[in-house]
Amino acid sequence: MSTHKEFIRGLVAAIPIMISFIPFSLVLGAQAIQRGMATGEISLMVAMNFAGGSEFVAVNLWTSPPHLLLLAFMTLLVNSRHILMGAALTPYLQGLPKKKVLLALFFMCDESWAMSFADAKKSTNQRFNYHYYIGASLGLYLTWVIFTTIGALVGPLIGDVTHYGFDMAFVAVFLVLLKGMWKGVVAAIPWLVSLIVAVVSYLILPGAWYVLCGAIAGLIVAFIMAHYD
Amino acid sequence: MIDYFVFFTILAMATVTYLTRITGYLLLHNKVLNPRLGKVLEAIPGCVLIAVIAPAFATTNIANLLALAITLLLASRFSLLPTVIISIAVTALLRHYIPY
Numbered sequence: 001m002s003t004h005k006e007f008i009r010g011l012v013a014a015i016p017i018m019i020s021f022i023p024f025s026l027v028l029g030a031q032a033i034q035r036g037m038a039t040g041e042i043s044l045m046v047a048m049n050f051a052g053g054s055e056f057v058a059v060n061l062w063t064s065p066p067h068l069l070l071l072a073f074m075t076l077l078v079n080s081r082h083i084l085m086g087a088a089l090t091p092y093l094q095g096l097p098k099k100k101v102l103l104a105l106f107f108m109c110d111e112s113w114a115m116s117f118a119d120a121k122k123s124t125n126q127r128f129n130y131h132y133y134i135g136a137s138l139g140l141y142l143t144w145v146i147f148t149t150i151g152a153l154v155g156p157l158i159g160d161v162t163h164y165g166f167d168m169a170f171v172a173v174f175l176v177l178l179k180g181m182w183k184g185v186v187a188a189i190p191w192l193v194s195l196i197v198a199v200v201s202y203l204i205l206p207g208a209w210y211v212l213c214g215a216i217a218g219l220i221v222a223f224i225m226a227h228y229d
Numbered sequence: 230m231i232d233y234f235v236f237f238t239i240l241a242m243a244t245v246t247y248l249t250r251i252t253g254y255l256l257l258h259n260k261v262l263n264p265r266l267g268k269v270l271e272a273i274p275g276c277v278l279i280a281v282i283a284p285a286f287a288t289t290n291i292a293n294l295l296a297l298a299i300t301l302l303l304a305s306r307f308s309l310l311p312t313v314i315i316s317i318a319v320t321a322l323l324r325h326y327i328p329y
Binding site: 020114176 | 235238241242243245246250251252254257262267270271272277278281282283284285286287296301303305307309310313319321322324
């Protein structure tokens with residue numbers, strides 16, 4: 001299929017996720033203004049980071065002047081899962097030029113990554129489709145940056161939209177993405193361990209440690225299970 | 230005008246974020262993977278995704294638990310868009326009719 005068609009296919013596949021991004025980006029922009037950030041600053045932050053979880057953490061810890069080291073460390077903590085995600089994707093990236101991959105990885109978020117991962121596994125040659133990924137990523141990136149900026153501009157007018165059920169949109173997106181990776185009950189045992197450890201960590205530890213704790217616990221189980229295959 | 234200190238803070242965050250995105254690839258892209266490492270890499274996506282949404286499971290609120298159960302059911306049956314839309318609507322309704 002042509003690159004143009006693949007780009008459009010990725011963009012269209014990302015539309016439901018783009019819709020789910022809108023309420024969150026509006027809330028992020030509105031919160032940033034309440035914490036004393038300027039509209040240009042929040043726009044710059046989301047355009048350069050494009051990592052929602054860490055941006056919410058940063059906005060909630062924002063002071064004037066901001067605490068650079070604390071924010072950088074929290075960002076590392078929240079986004080450390082990207083290291084694992086990049087590692088998981090690497091076998092599918094063989095054959096793509098390094099420069100192209102390093103550019104593409106700037107846009108890697110949970111959703112675009114999961115979509116492209118699933119797409120690569122479904123494809124006949126088991127390869128990452130670069131243009132499908134760029135289409136999806138660009139749609140998600142622009143949605144995030146534009147609606148965060150709108151949130152900053154109209155912030156005082158919108159209340160807490162999470163009360164209307166929009167926060168469940170992310171859960172819904174992630175569960176559908178997980179369904180796409182379902183390979184049976186046994187293969188899902190590490191997921192269950194990951195979930196349980198993450199829930200417990202979330203309840204007893206401050207901040208964003210739960211992502212790292214949950215993911216690592218699941219991977220330890222996967223490592224042990226691989227031994228018995 | 231953006232304050233210089235704010236700019237450098239944002240730059241530091243962005244640098245850290247980008248490094249997390251490329252590290253996995255830079256470490257593994259010219260390696261031959263042994264099968265066991267391959268198995269662990271296979272498990273990463275599910276473990277990461279489910280850990281990210283774990284806070285939704287850490288609730289005792291009846292409306293939220295019901296909404297989560299229905300969202301799970303929807304996700305197992307439908308594609309992305311209907312799941313997202315019905316899930317939002319169901320969650321909003323449940324929270325409205327089942328207060329704390």
